[in-house]
Amino acid sequence: xxxxxxxxxxxxxxxxxxxxxxxxxTQFSNTSALMGNDLATFPDYPSEIRAxxxxxxxxxxxxxxxxxxxxxxxxxxxxxxxxxxxxxxKANLGILxxxxxxxxxxxxxxxKGLKKAGYTETPLGTPGxxxxxxxSVPMDSLLxxxxxxxxxxxxxxxxxKNFFALGMTYYMYNRTSDATLEWIDTKFGKKLPLVAEAxxxxxxxxxxxxxxxxxxxxxxxxxxxxxTAGTYRQINGNQATAWGLMQAAESADLPLFLGSYPITPxxxxxxxxxxxxxxxxxxxxxxxxxxxxxTAIGASFGGALATTTTSGPxxxxxxxxxxxxVIMELPLVVVNVQRGGPSTGLPTKTEQSDLLxxxxxxxxxxxxxIVAASRPSDCYEMAYHAAKIALEHMTPVMLLTDGYxxxxxxxxxxxxNLKEAFPTIKHKRITTAKTDGEAFQVYKRDEDLVRDxxxxxxxxxxxxxxxxxxxxxxxxxxxxPINHExxxxxxxAKVDKIADFIPKxxxxxxxxxxxxxxxxxxxxxxxxxxxxxxxxxGKKVSLAHMRFIYPMPSNxxxxxxxxxxIFIPELNNGQLKFLVDANFDVPTFGYHKIQGLYFTVxxxxxxxxxxxxxx
Amino acid sequence: MSELPQYKKKDFVSDQEVRWCPGCGDYAILSSVQMAMTKxxxxxxxxxxVSGIGCSxxxxxxxxxxGMHTIHGRAAAIASGLKAYNPSLSVWVVSGDGDxxxxxxxxxxxxxxxxxxxxxxxxxxEIYGLTKGQYSPTSKEGQITKSSPYGVxxxxxQPASLALGxxxxxxxxxxxxxxxxxxxxxxxxxxxxxxxxxxxxQNCVIFNHDVHAPYTARATRDEHxxxxxHGKPMIFGSEMNKGVRLVGLSPEIVTIGENGVTEADILVxxxxxxxxxxxxxxxxxxxxxxxxxxxxxxxxxxxxxDDAIDEQIAQVTKKKGKGTMEQLVHSGDTWxxx
Numbered sequence: 039x040x041x042x043x044x045x046x047x048x049x050x051x052x053x054x055x056x057x058x059x060x061x062x063x064t065q066f067s068n069t070s071a072l073m074g075n076d077l078a079t080f081p082d083y084p085s086e087i088r089a090x091x092x093x094x095x096x097x098x099x100x101x102x103x104x105x106x107x108x109x110x111x112x113x114x115x116x117x118x119x120x121x122x123x124x125x126x127x128k129a130n131l132g133i134l135x136x137x138x139x140x141x142x143x144x145x146x147x148x149x150k151g152l153k154k155a156g157y158t159e160t161p162l163g164t165p166g167x168x169x170x171x172x173x174s175v176p177m178d179s180l181l182x183x184x185x186x187x188x189x190x191x192x193x194x195x196x197x198x199k200n201f202f203a204l205g206m207t208y209y210m211y212n213r214t215s216d217a218t219l220e221w222i223d224t225k226f227g228k229k230l231p232l233v234a235e236a237x238x239x240x241x242x243x244x245x246x247x248x249x250x251x252x253x254x255x256x257x258x259x260x261x262x263x264x265x266t267a268g269t270y271r272q273i274n275g276n277q278a279t280a281w282g283l284m285q286a287a288e289s290a291d292l293p294l295f296l297g298s299y300p301i302t303p304x305x306x307x308x309x310x311x312x313x314x315x316x317x318x319x320x321x322x323x324x325x326x327x328x329x330x331x332x333t334a335i336g337a338s339f340g341g342a343l344a345t346t347t348t349s350g351p352x353x354x355x356x357x358x359x360x361x362x363x364v365i366m367e368l369p370l371v372v373v374n375v376q377r378g379g380p381s382t383g384l385p386t387k388t389e390q391s392d393l394l395x396x397x398x399x400x401x402x403x404x405x406x407x408i409v410a411a412s413r414p415s416d417c418y419e420m421a422y423h424a425a426k427i428a429l430e431h432m433t434p435v436m437l438l439t440d441g442y443x444x445x446x447x448x449x450x451x452x453x454x455n456l457k458e459a460f461p462t463i464k465h466k467r468i469t470t471a472k473t474d475g476e477a478f479q480v481y482k483r484d485e486d487l488v489r490d491x492x493x494x495x496x497x498x499x500x501x502x503x504x505x506x507x508x509x510x511x512x513x514x515x516x517x518x519p520i521n522h523e524x525x526x527x528x529x530x531a532k533v534d535k536i537a538d539f540i541p542k543x544x545x546x547x548x549x550x551x552x553x554x555x556x557x558x559x560x561x562x563x564x565x566x567x568x569x570x571x572x573x574x575x576g577k578k579v580s581l582a583h584m585r586f587i588y589p590m591p592s593n594x595x596x597x598x599x600x601x602x603x604i605f606i607p608e609l610n611n612g613q614l615k616f617l618v619d620a621n622f623d624v625p626t627f628g629y630h631k632i633q634g635l636y637f638t639v640x641x642x643x644x645x646x647x648x649x650x651x652x653x
Numbered sequence: 654m655s656e657l658p659q660y661k662k663k664d665f666v667s668d669q670e671v672r673w674c675p676g677c678g679d680y681a682i683l684s685s686v687q688m689a690m691t692k693x694x695x696x697x698x699x700x701x702x703v704s705g706i707g708c709s710x711x712x713x714x715x716x717x718x719x720g721m722h723t724i725h726g727r728a729a730a731i732a733s734g735l736k737a738y739n740p741s742l743s744v745w746v747v748s749g750d751g752d753x754x755x756x757x758x759x760x761x762x763x764x765x766x767x768x769x770x771x772x773x774x775x776x777x778x779e780i781y782g783l784t785k786g787q788y789s790p791t792s793k794e795g796q797i798t799k800s801s802p803y804g805v806x807x808x809x810x811q812p813a814s815l816a817l818g819x820x821x822x823x824x825x826x827x828x829x830x831x832x833x834x835x836x837x838x839x840x841x842x843x844x845x846x847x848x849x850x851x852x853x854x855q856n857c858v859i860f861n862h863d864v865h866a867p868y869t870a871r872a873t874r875d876e877h878x879x880x881x882x883h884g885k886p887m888i889f890g891s892e893m894n895k896g897v898r899l900v901g902l903s904p905e906i907v908t909i910g911e912n913g914v915t916e917a918d919i920l921v922x923x924x925x926x927x928x929x930x931x932x933x934x935x936x937x938x939x940x941x942x943x944x945x946x947x948x949x950x951x952x953x954x955x956x957x958x959d960d961a962i963d964e965q966i967a968q969v970t971k972k973k974g975k976g977t978m979e980q981l982v983h984s985g986d987t988w989x990x991x
């Protein structure tokens with residue numbers, strides 16, 4: 039058996055919702071991470087928990103791109119597809135690279151399986167599959183034979199099929215099985231020793247079967263990635279968001295309070311934060327989205343770093359309460375893990391279509407800063423920044439992530455010194471009594487227009503805030519026309535001033551050129567990879583990827599002036615483009631994809647080239 | 654901690670001009686609450702009054718304590734977050750029948766269900782006042798209002814039944830014409846650990862004047878209310894000779910001394926009964942078929958949400974030790990790249 043070196047490979051594990059494909063993919067990515075590869079993952083599953091078995095609608099996929107070079111996206115086209123049933127083959131055939139490898143469970147292509155997938159005859163061996171290398175393995179009988187001495191029923195044994203397939207791919211891509219064997223032991227070892235034994239044996243059997251049968255002509259090797267030295271761990275976006283919020287709480291020396299209602303794809307942040315009681319995190323699973331934000335506002339008034347986590351439909355419900363936080367000038371982080379909309383839309387698919395909702399989705403003049411995470415690990419940093427802005431400027435802040443980076447995982451280089459990477463957050467919480475006998479002036483501001491954060495329990499600061507317009511100093515209810523206009527301007531000016539405190543916009547590449555690619559949020563992996571490839575080709579293309587969106591960094595106009603075209607690719611109908619057009623007189627060109635999918639690098643390269651050709 | 658100051662009522666009066674309509678029942682409630690505050694053994698800086706929207710919701714502005722006048726229906730949720738975050742505070746929600754039972758109905762029942770230690774005052778005037786006279790979830794069937802010119806066709810809530818159905822551990826009712834009784838109920842609510850719901854039968858002088866008059870007006874109220882006292886028979890009437898007798902599972906109003914009825918036949922109130930059967934039974938008493946019960950319907954102990962959230966944190970911290978981010982980011986699988 040020969041060995042062939044690859045700089046990266048894209049594998050897609052695909053099967054029925056109940057086949058354990060998310061688990062299989064996660065194991066493959068954990069193993070690859072521990073072997074030093076850079077990687078990016080893309081779990082792709084239906085919104086039904088168990089859609090009708092065997093149907094195309096019920097197919098659950100997990101795509102992973104591993105490499106010895108920098109990997110920032112889960113890959114445009116899989117090089118290999120693991121299809122556990124006919125439906126999985128049918129659902130994914132269109133995206134597979136020509137010449138790619140398909141591993142199927144041959145025995146699933148029986149009359150019943152084919153019918154459920156909508157095939158009239160088996161596709162195996164037909165011309166439609168000629169451009170791929172198909173490896174058909176009778177997984178059921180091999181597995182039952184290998185596990186014949188284990189006292190489990192056949193159904194339970196067949197549930198180990200995913201580990202058989204994983205074992206085969208481990209062999210093909212020269213992975214070690216140690217981490218997965220250890221995981222199986224930890225997960226099932228004590229409680230279900232037979233299940234543990236069966237799964238381990240399934241993994242080994244698959245591995246050996248691939249070896250013995252020379253399933254592929256060559257065994258592929260992907261060397262460890264040459265990435266910055268340091269300690270790494272794998273992290274997904276939702277986990278990173280949760281940890282970033284906890285980091286902010288630690289940096290601000292405040293307890294973290296989360297009020298939340300479960301919603302896809304944001305729920306994992308609630309799951310994650312509810313684990314950390316010993317970090318002092320208080321999580322409140324509220325009765326609805328509105329109570330989620332309202333409990334957080336209550337905690338914020340009380341002096342907590344408060345947050346609420348949701349997706350677009352939840353943000354719609356929280357609109358009125360966000361306005362309350364704006365007018366009361368209380369710190370609050372609202373996390374929107376965006377998904378396809380409108381309404382319920384595409385709950386498990388990604389989109390960037392809530393930017394204008396974040397900007398304008400409240401009644402009245404209600405400015406609220408927006409930041410957006412660029413990749414899974416960046417959620418940690420941007421959650422910290424969202425909290426920092428909220429606490430230092432006494433304002434609610436919206437953190438936008440999306441389903442793609444929320445569920446996607448990648449290696450994260452752990453900062454060598456967390457305290458340096460995430461310095462102390464200074465806030466204006468008052469903890470000592472007021473003794474001068476004067477009434478506390480609620481809306482008296484410092485030079486950055488920030489008011490003091492007086493909290494219940496501290497004598498002398500008893501005061502009332504609320505949703506009615508308030509006097510610019512005392513905080514008493516005021517319907518005075520001039521006061522209202524002044525307060526409206528002040529709230530705006532306070533948010534505008536935040537531009538002085540956020541980093542300047544960075545540019546990857548030259549400061550002048552033909553095209554500036556202006557992207558934001560979760561598309562970074564694709565836009566960065568596309569621009570980098572084009573720069574290598576000598577194209578005069580640079581990238582400005584925005585993470586601080588409102589207010590915008592102060593140097594945007596200066597950057598725009600250096601380019602002939604501003605190309606703005608978004609997973610929406612042109613929302614950042616709308617904001618840029620509204621604020622700058624520059625030639626913008628949008629590129630929009632609204633399919634619930636991320637950008638492939640090749641489609642961006644094609645689109646950017648088109649802009650260059652039409653200069 | 655220094656000694657608790659000897660508060661006077663004025664310590665709880667803010668500098669804001671009270672702007673309810675002349676003759677509004679809210680004035681008496683405000684005054685009684687301010688008075689009660691001097692007697693509950695809580696520091697002023699630890700008191701926070703939270704309201705939603707409606708006439709009643711102006712209340713926080715008139716209290717010289719911490720306060721929040723928030724958005725329609727959400728006071729319970731905002732107060733829950735505040736109390737869950739800082740259980741040492743004395744948190745009071747002031748709300749109305751529309752704010753609590755219509756737009757805020759969901760928060761109302763779930764806040765009660767959690768048994769979070771909040772004092773929840775609901776001023777029930779059976780009408781929407783601030784939006785100028787539409788029917789509310791407690792308006793009577795057939796009532797003519799601006800939004801029901803031909804009569805209300807909705808069936809009303811009985812707030813007590815709803816709250817008890819949501820597992821309220823404390824429910825009391827009082828009337829805006831009896832400041833002393835309001836005070837007593839406020840103090841009882843403050844002393845109860847867990848959710849304390851107090852319904853105040855309140856008069857809207859403009860849009861629903863005298864709706865409660867038969868059982869709140871001085872001249873007639875003794876005849877039409879039962880003052881519930883734990884452990885005492887349910888005797889009422891201007892001559893204190895009427896009572897409630899249980900016949901099967903139904904109440905019968907009887908007169909002591911007539912037809913051989915003695916005090917021993919009268920049902921005895923038990924506010925601390927483990928099951929809420931009696932409290933439910935009383936919650937179904939409505940004018941004019943029955944005397945209207947006022948006082949504490951139910952007052953029982955149950956684990957509070959705010960205690961539980963802190964206990965869980967203490968338990969996990971004891972087991973795992975205080976977590977730090979430095980530990981967390983290095984936990985689980987990590988690897989070195991050289």
